[in-house]
Amino acid sequence: MQNFEYQTPTKIIFGQGVIEKLPGVLAQYGKKVLLTYGGGSIKKIGLYQKVLELLKDFEITELPGIQPNPKYNPSVLEGTRLCKEKGIEVILSVGGGSVLDCSKAIAGCACFDGEPWDLITGKAPTLKALPIVDILTLAATGSEYDCGGVISRTETNDKLCYASPLVFPQVSFLDPCYTFSVPKNQTAAGVADAINHILEQYFCEDSTLMNDGFCEAGIKSLMVNGKACIDNPEDYTARAEMMFVCTLACNDIMSLGNSRSGWPMHGIEHALSGYYDITHGEGLAILTPRWMQHILSERTLPRFVKYGVNVFGIDGRLPKMEIAQKAIDSTYAFFQSIGMPMHLREVGIGPERIDEMAHHVAVNEGLENAYVPLDEEDIKAILLASL
Numbered sequence: 001m002q003n004f005e006y007q008t009p010t011k012i013i014f015g016q017g018v019i020e021k022l023p024g025v026l027a028q029y030g031k032k033v034l035l036t037y038g039g040g041s042i043k044k045i046g047l048y049q050k051v052l053e054l055l056k057d058f059e060i061t062e063l064p065g066i067q068p069n070p071k072y073n074p075s076v077l078e079g080t081r082l083c084k085e086k087g088i089e090v091i092l093s094v095g096g097g098s099v100l101d102c103s104k105a106i107a108g109c110a111c112f113d114g115e116p117w118d119l120i121t122g123k124a125p126t127l128k129a130l131p132i133v134d135i136l137t138l139a140a141t142g143s144e145y146d147c148g149g150v151i152s153r154t155e156t157n158d159k160l161c162y163a164s165p166l167v168f169p170q171v172s173f174l175d176p177c178y179t180f181s182v183p184k185n186q187t188a189a190g191v192a193d194a195i196n197h198i199l200e201q202y203f204c205e206d207s208t209l210m211n212d213g214f215c216e217a218g219i220k221s222l223m224v225n226g227k228a229c230i231d232n233p234e235d236y237t238a239r240a241e242m243m244f245v246c247t248l249a250c251n252d253i254m255s256l257g258n259s260r261s262g263w264p265m266h267g268i269e270h271a272l273s274g275y276y277d278i279t280h281g282e283g284l285a286i287l288t289p290r291w292m293q294h295i296l297s298e299r300t301l302p303r304f305v306k307y308g309v310n311v312f313g314i315d316g317r318l319p320k321m322e323i324a325q326k327a328i329d330s331t332y333a334f335f336q337s338i339g340m341p342m343h344l345r346e347v348g349i350g351p352e353r354i355d356e357m358a359h360h361v362a363v364n365e366g367l368e369n370a371y372v373p374l375d376e377e378d379i380k381a382i383l384l385a386s387l
């Protein structure tokens with residue numbers, strides 16, 4: 001078991017109707033609020049109106065229009081400007097992972113006087129950040145319980161993770177009812193994203209029995225509850241369990257003490273959504289079985305066997321390679337069964353820029369240190385197999 005340090009300062013307030021506590025919670029951080037949100041889904045479900053009604057005694061400044069794969073320009077820059085001009089004391093983020101990620105970047109940049117991009121890239125350290133409270137409306141990324149945010153810079157095709165312990169949300173309101181309206185394709189993309197977060201932790205050199213069990217249970221729960229959410233979007237029990245598993249799946253809690261895996265599929269996916277602005281979970285669903293196939297070897301075989309037997313119930317008496325292959329095929333079949341595109345061409349990506357993306361990933365993502373090290377040729381092979 002490896003050494004580790006762990007602290008998650010975020011308070012989770014979970015369940016139906018918990019939003020009533022919002023004014024009391026927010027008042028602890030101040031009265032001048034930057035309300036961040038996306039393209040309008042929160043208005044369609046009445047959440048925007050509810051928030052304004054609850055916060056009538058607060059001074060609200062709005063930053064609407066944060067896009068999926070949130071953009072440095074304009075959203076981060078505009079939010080930073082508003083915070084500085086209006087003396088904002090707390091950011092209230094209402095939406096999915098993109099809104100929350102963008103809010104984390106704004107929280108750091110608002111307390112920084114240099115070039116904001118230097119903070120995002122980590123060239124300058126984050127020494128201070130505005131507090132963040134969020135109301136999550138889409139179960140997927142786990143951004144509500146971690147200290148990272150993924151930001152895209154369109155002109156350079158960069159999509160990179162800004163992280164600091166100072167941008168953990170202070171409080172995350174998780175009401176599963178706000179996810180009832182998430183469309184089927186986004187629900188499925190959320191399932192694929194969260195399953196992949198767990199796989200990124202499960203496939204490593206050195207793990208504990210407890211973590212393996214935690215990961216296997218998490219994946220099984222996401223498969224069962226994810227399908228139930230797609231079949232019946234207003235199934236509270238399924239939406240609730242899916243939401244909570246997604247929350248736990250990305251803040252390292254499932255792999256404390258494990259050796260590092262390097263999160264290779266995320267490293268490659270960031271290029272796909274950085275270059276083509278595709279939905280993150282769709283990119284991951286396509287890459288996952290191809291990455292698995294690429295790294296299957298005598299060395300990695302025991303992990304695949306454990307995964308196949310414990311997650312899919314494959315007969316453990318079969319030859320080990322057969323179990324591993326069935327596990328990869330079952331992973332593919334599951335993503336296909338929830339309606340995920342399974343080829344890059346289906347999301348508008350052809351062979352044209354594969355060399356360039358493979359080079360970008362090799363230079364920027366450090367995958368030579370992954371569980372199975374990947375160089376530019378490996379990354380290219382995985383991308384080509386995904387076409």
Ligand code: NZQ
Pocket residue numbers: 037038039040041042045066067068069070095096097098099101137138139140141142143146148149150178179180181182183186190193250266273280
């Ligand atoms: O913009 P609005 O109108 O709100 O619509 C959104 C958006 O179009 C919609 N939506 C959200 N809640 C809804 C809803 N529609 C109906 N009803 C609701 N209740 O869904 C669309 C997608 O939203 P988005 O926030 O982009 O999705 P998600 O939560 O999957 O976030 C994806 C982003 O998070 C990053 C991804 O790379 C991507 O940029 N990630 C963040 C991570 C983190 N912070 O730890 C880890 C992940 O691996 C991931 O990289």
Ligand code: ZN
Pocket residue numbers: 141193194196197266280
């Ligand atoms: Zn992800």
